[in-house]
Structure formats: structure tokens, C-alpha cells
Amino acid sequence: MVALGVLAFLSLALGEFAARVLRLPRMLGYLAAGALFGAGGQVLDGLQIEGPPRRTLDLALDFATAFVLFDLGHRVSFGWLRRNPALIASSLAESTATFLLGFASLRWCGLATLPAALLGAVSIATSPAIVLSITRELRTQGQVTERTLLLTALNCIYAIVVSTLMLAWAHLQYRGTLGAYVLQPLYLVIGSAVLAAVAARILVAVLATAVERDRGAQIMTMLALVAIVFGVAQALRLSHLLTLLACGAFVHMFDRRRRLAGTEFGVMSSFVLVLFFALSAATADFDATTLAWGPALVLVAVRIACKVGGVAAFARLSGVRTRQGIWNGVALAPMSTLALLLARQVGLADAKLGAQMQSVLVVAVVVLQVGGALALTRALRATGEARGTP
């Protein structure tokens, strides 16, 4: 507990430092704190403070990720896609390009087919945590903000689904049956959606009858729901990440009377985000000698180019200027820790494959979390959507 307290305190301090002195997004401070904490394992040992067990940290990070995805799902309106179908084109373009060209470039760098395809798949996702945290910190409003959130929610869904399909492919290649190839992903996607819809219905009903007026109670109810869905999804071997993202979206959809419209998760969300960034840096473990810098940097470059190109290509058709489309693509740069979580799942099934992915991903994620956060901030400032906060 002492160690967790130290982590939280250090995160807040470095977050403030980042914001006030360096004029950078706070989350970079949280990441730095997490990295220090992770590297400081030996220091804790030296001070005879017992660090929290690794399993606890992993679980906390998993839960924080799930909460962030729920938050994002609730924040965006998928109904917009119906009113503006060019956004679907935009989303498919940037995601497909990222996947295919990411895959091709990694093959070109000499990676085997399977790790290259898996890396391509997890690169599709933009970091929901970074996008939520920075748009809230800068209190941005406008098309680039809204579209970044929506495209992020969509590309996270693709990344989870496609990487799961890839994994199923891996199962087939090594020891699986055809049934595992077809049924498992079907069960996963449909099962997650059904669980999400049921949970969302229950939540909206509870909120409508029981705690309509009390914001605090609303947030606690939501948190409780996230925890239950998280547990149930894991017990049913569904994707808890997909389930919670979908659950947030269903809550948004079912809440026709806009009861939860103004509910930002506020304090709860800030707390989870701090925890998330610090833990994601603190738990990143890798062997520095095996890092694949070359392929990683190629992937970074290709990924940004695909996102910018894909979104900008459909900018005018979807109702904004091309310039806004370009910045919108830049805003999608932050790479998600989701990628690392997915790689870890790969590692559980196949340790060698997992390690291969990690060696590329760690570099890409570090570069695209720090660089991506700065790129996103720049994009929101350049398009005039930030309110002139630091």
C-alpha cells in the first residue's frame, strides 16, 4: 500500500510539474512517474518497502483500461455514423491502411507473417486514455475533438476484433481446429456485445428509477457496473475490453431521455486515468537488449502516414476542411497501451510470439505515447479547439 501511495503521489507531482513548468500534458508526468516507479523496484527493495504483487498491478491496469474504454464508449455517439456515412469511410480508410501497410512494412523489415500481422492489427488502435485525458485537460470543443474521439472508439474496436482473429489464426496454425477459428471469435464478438447490451439496459433502468437526481450515486452505480461486467466478461472468457467499450456505447444509446448526458466521470475518471498512465509505465517490462528499434520506427512512421492520409482523404466529403482532416489524422497518433495488453494476451498463448511482438511494440508505444500526446495537443491547438489553457 505504501508503494501505491508513493506512486500516486509521485504521479500527481510530476503531472503538475509537466503542466505548469513544462507546459506539457499532465499525462506525460504520470507516465514519467510510472517509469521511475518501475525502474525504482530496486530502490523499494533497498528501503525494505514491499512492492505490490505483480498480479495486483496487472489486474489494476486491466481494470483501469476497461474503465477508460467504457468512458470512451459512453462519450461518443455512434449515431453520428448514420447521419454522416463519410465518417465510416474515413474510419475504415485509416484503419485498413494502418493494418495493411503496417503489416507490409514489418514484413519488409524481415518479421515473420504472424507477428507482422498481429502488430499491424494492434497498431490500428489509438489510445483512448490519452485522447480522453488531453481533450478534457484542454477542454476542447469542435469537429477535430469529436471526430478524434469517435475514430478512436472505432479503431479500438477494430484492433480488438482483428487481433483476436489473428490470435485464432495462430491457434489454428499451431494446434487448433477449424471450429476454434470460426466459433471462438464469433462467440467473442457476439457474446461481448450481448453482455454489453444487457448490462447497459440494466444500468439505464437502475439509474432511471433509483438514482435519477444524484450525480454522485450515478457515478458510483456506473463504477459498480463496470466492475461487475469486467468480472463477468472474464469469467465467460469474453473480451472484457470490447464488452466495456460496447457497454459504454449502449448506455449512451439507451439513455434516450439524456439522464446521464452531463455526467462526466469527473474525479473518478481523473483518478483512473492517473492510475492507468502510471501503472502502464510501471508495469512495462522488457529486455532492453532485444528491442527492435528499426522495425518499430518504420511502423511508427507508416502508422502516422496512414492515419493522416486515411482521414484527410475523406475530410471534405465528411463536411470539414482538408486541413482539419490532416490534423484529425495527426490527433490519432497516440498509440494505445491496449496494444501492449493485446500482446501480453498473445504471450500467454505463445511466449515466443509474445516476446517478438513486445520487442517492437515497446519502442513504438513509448515513442507514440510521448510523441502522440504532443501531436494530439498540437493538433487541437492548431485547429483552435483548445481554449488557450497551457
Place this chain on the structure above:
Amino acid sequence: MTESLEFKRSNALSMGVELELQVVDRRTGDLTRGAPDLIALLARKPVPGEVKPEITESMIEVSTSVHSAYGPLLQELQAIRSALTAAADTLDLHVGGGGTHPFQRWYERQIYDRPRFRHVAGLYGYLAKQFTVFGQHVHIGVEDGDRALKLLHALARYVPHFIALAACSPYYQGSDTAFDCSRLNTVFAFPLSGRAPFVTDWEGFERYFGKLRALGVVESMKDFYWDIRPKPEYGTIEVRVFDTPLTVDRAAQLAAYVQAICAFLADQRVFPQSEDIYLTYSYNRFQACRFGLEGQLIDPLAGSVVAVHQDVIATVERIRPYARALQSDAALDAIERIARGGGNHARWQRSVFQRTRSLAELVGESCEAWRRVDATDGIAKG
């Protein structure tokens, strides 16, 4: 920046409408900074009328071209409404009417980046951001400046009608103000608001304007925030006391009501002889803002008291022949229904809040009323 005050001749009783509209976030119902994107998108293809920015980035102003009859005016407003709705859908925004936004926080508004707006913000400080309120302006064409000023002062008597019929700002900054029209309280904070000086010839008005300009009080006619002001470059007088209604249908009806009253005044040569008509002006205006159609009107010359809705009904009767000639009978019927118990949009908004207990939902329903194409008589009877 000097401005010629030459009064441009225009066709008597021609009319045009300007509407200031809210740009709303679909998800939260709060105002949002969507105006620049909305205006950029609308600029791509020809849209009927004109779309312009307003003082903060959560407002846009649309205006019609000049019309002589109610029917075509309504049609153009409906076409503008359709274009706006389509653009707003593309950007996941709502556009809607209402004199105030029920729960926005004025200090969260951002001044639109234009020299004039920056100047206003610099001069008026927080008043500029509080000026995120939404009005309808009705222009009526007049042949010359003298007639314009006479008509302006003759119309002053009907200002409480206009306020009460259009009132649609009962909620402001998150609470019920008890006013039907709270928007005008925001306008009254400006030093050059209120009524125009009692000058009834254009030469006299030019002298008045010249003095104020020499004293450095004003630079152009734009600096006056009067309830009714002459607009010499258009050749019109501009009635500015209406809250933006929740539907374009009501906006057109209100314009037709003003037009018919003007036709009546011009024909009967009803022009005030003395400034005494203004003795009860502020009080009557307050009554209309606070109590809407139930407000009390004091006639300063006769000393009589009558409720606004009764005076509207009597006026409708008096101007009916002129409306018939102007082909705005249907509009006048609608005005009469409002006065005979149909109620203004402030009442409708209160009834929605009664039912839903949610201001966010009130905004949602108001925006849906704005886009509903089949609204013939404003919105459903509250």
C-alpha cells in the same frame, strides 16, 4: 470609420427576418463552439438567405432576403431551416431557437474571432459573453427617413405585444427566472439600449447622431442596441425585441404581424404627437417580459389598463383587413390563437420542464421542435 446616414429608399412594407440561433452539442445539450465549422460547411453550396457569425462561437445568425408577403417569407425560412439542419447533422450538432440557452454558463463562451466582436468584448467585458442570447429581428421597409422615424415611434406602443408573443427565455443559467422573456434583461445592461430618442424627422436624427459621434459615444448605428432602430443603409426600421422562437413558422408569423400593424399605422396615419407615449414604456415592457401575455399594459394617454393578450386580440381585429390585403391572414390567425390561450413558447418550455424535470431534455425537445417540418402552428399546444 464614418458612416453616411443617408436613408436608402425601399419599398414600403417589404420585410426581412434575421434569426440568432443556438449551436448545441447533441450529447449534452449544452452550447458548443460549432459556429465556425457550421458556417464553413454552409459556405460550400448555395444556401437560401445568408448565414453569419455572431458574438460568441456558439451562435449563428441567419437572414432572409426581402419579401413583400408572408407566404414566400415562410418558404424561405423553411428552406434555410432545412439547409441548417442538414449541415448540423453532418457535424453532429443541433441548431435551435429559444431566446436563451437554459443552462449554459456564460463564462464558458468564446468570443468569435472577428475585429468587431473583439472590439465589443474589449469594451463591454463580461457583458459581451453574457450577450450569448438569441433574438429575432424584423426589418420593415420604409420609403424615407421621416416616415421611418414616425413609424418607429408609432410602433413603440406594440413593443409589449412583440415581447410577449415571442417570449421564449424563461430559463437562464440553469434556473427559472420567473420571466417569460429574460433575454431582454441582458440587453438592458448595455448603455445604449432601450428606446430611440423622440426625434421624428430624419434631419433631426442625423443631428442627434452627429452629436453623439462627435462626443465619441458611438461610431455607427450598430452601437445602438435599441428595441427598435432605424437601419438607414437598408431603408428599414428594425424591431429587435423578439426572442428567437422555437420554430421558423412562428418567426414568420411574428414578422407578418409587425407588417400588418405597420400597414394599419401608415394607412390611418397614427403617429404620436408627444413624447408622453413613452411615460409607461419601460413599465409596460417589464410587464411583458415578466408576465408575458398576462402582463398589464398602461396606456399613458388614456390612463387605461389592459392585459397584453386582450390588447393583442383587439389589435388583430383592427388590422385584419390589412393582413388580408397583404395575404397574411393565416399568420394573423396563428397570432390570435397564441393570444387566446395557445400561449407563447416560454409556456411550452415550462410545460416540457414540468414533465421531464431536465433542462438538458428541454434543450433536446426544443431542438427537435426546430427541425420538425410539419409544425404548422408553431409547436404543439403546450
